[in-house]
Amino acid sequence: MHVERYTPEHEARWEEFVSRSNNGTLFHTRRFFQYHPPGRFQDHSxxxxxxxxxxxxxPAAEVREQERRLLWSHPGASYGSLVVPEALAFREALDLISRLVEYARREGFEGIRLTLPPTIYQKRLSNYIDYALLRQGFTYSRREVSSILFLESTVEANLAKFKPAHRRAVKKALRSGVTVRESEEWTSFYRILQQNLWTRHNVNPTHTLxxxxxxxxxxxxxxxxxxAYLDRTLIAGVVNFICNRDVVMAFxxxxxxxxxxxxxxxLLFYSIFDWAIREGFRVFDFGIFTVREEPNLGLARFKENFGASGLFRDTLELRL
Incomplete structure (x- = not known):
């Protein structure tokens, strides 16, 4: 197994590999990293x-943290780690992680950090990479919990998973004249988002407008x-990332x-589930309800009332 640095001439081949892989997502593509301004990260993919x-x-970057030089996959994306073929063999998974560690040591890194996508992002479920990481001495540095909803064949079947209060809320929104449609009012939505985050948590959105x-x-x-609109006024919104052919995430x-x-x-989520089912997606990822492993119980309950359950979003680290 040979390990080499990514260079721009690899871009087309990289994108094709991710699109055909077992576990690749939008966050693993080279196109995604183009939104970061030059100089924000030192690429070491x-x-x-x-x-x-x-x-x-x-996909990875070199990061200095408390005087330690880390190989981090990836500080500028929700998910990182190795993107692998669907038919990855167990022996090859062991070899990949072994070569990753050897490479990092040889290049003078003092640690490796990576965040695995939850298993539902895989076409063929496998914990081979997880096992190989643990076998090499990686440990969990953070275990967040993401709310996952499995989509049924019809939106009515998903509606049946809603708790009664959520079903009544959908009907109330419809009776009140709320309508849902795909929107291009990014500035109006961002204003709502920014105000909410600042009022509730004293933070700004991850991304600028x-x-x-x-x-x-x-x-x-x-x-x-x-x-979601009342008359012509945008009153709520959800930004969805189509992560791969199976999973949509509410970012x-x-x-x-x-x-x-x-x-x-x-009503927004009811409508989004209807769209996602018609588009052939099988899973809806509401995102995490923990921050640095501290749970937001109200947020967890809100997502559970749609029928969601929780899966780990794991970050692992190895000191070298």
Whole structure:
């Protein structure tokens, strides 16, 4: 197994490999990293070849943290780790992680950190990479919990999973005249999002408005804003990332508190599930409800009321 640095001439081959892989997502593509301004990260992505054939890719950056030089996959994305073929063998998984560790040591890194996508992002479920990481001495540095909803064959079947209060909220929104449609009102939505995050948590969104609009430009078909409207006023929205052919993620969810009584978010998700089912997706990822492993119980309950359950989003680390 040969390990080499990614260079720009590999871009087309990288994108093709991720699209055909077992576990690749939007967050593993080179196009995704283009939204970061030059100089934000020092890229150190890797390609693993066996007899000339690509067997894995590893999006990563060099990071200095408390005087330690880390190989991190990836500080600029929700998920990282190795992207691998669907038919990855157990022996090859062991070899990949062994070569990753050897490479990092040889290049003078003092640690490796990576975040695995939850297992539902895989076409063929496998914990081979997880096992290989643990066997090499990686330990869990953070275990967040993401709310996952399995989509049924019809939106009515998903509606049956809603708790009664959520079903009543959908009906109330409809009776109140709330409508849902795909939207391009990114500035209006961002204003609602920014105000909510600052009021509730004293934080700003992960992305600036310019970055979010740039991401939409980079992925016009894979980043979709659905808005809830009362008359012509946007009162709530959900930014959805189509991560791969199976999974849609709600990256941002927000509503105008002045219109909370109309229950627009409940109708939004009902409508988004209907769209996702018709588009052939099988899983909806609501995102995490823990921050640094501290749970937001209200947020967990809100997502559970749609029928969601929790899966780990694991970050592992190895000190070298």
């Amino acid at each position: 890797l390609i693993f070849r066996k007899k000339g054939t690509w067997r894995a890719v590893f 310019d970055e979010l609009v740039h991401l939409k430009h980079l992925f016009p078909d894979r980043i979709r804003l659905f808005g 941002y969810i927000s509503h105008d508190e002045a219109y909370a009584e109309y229950r627009p978010v409940n």
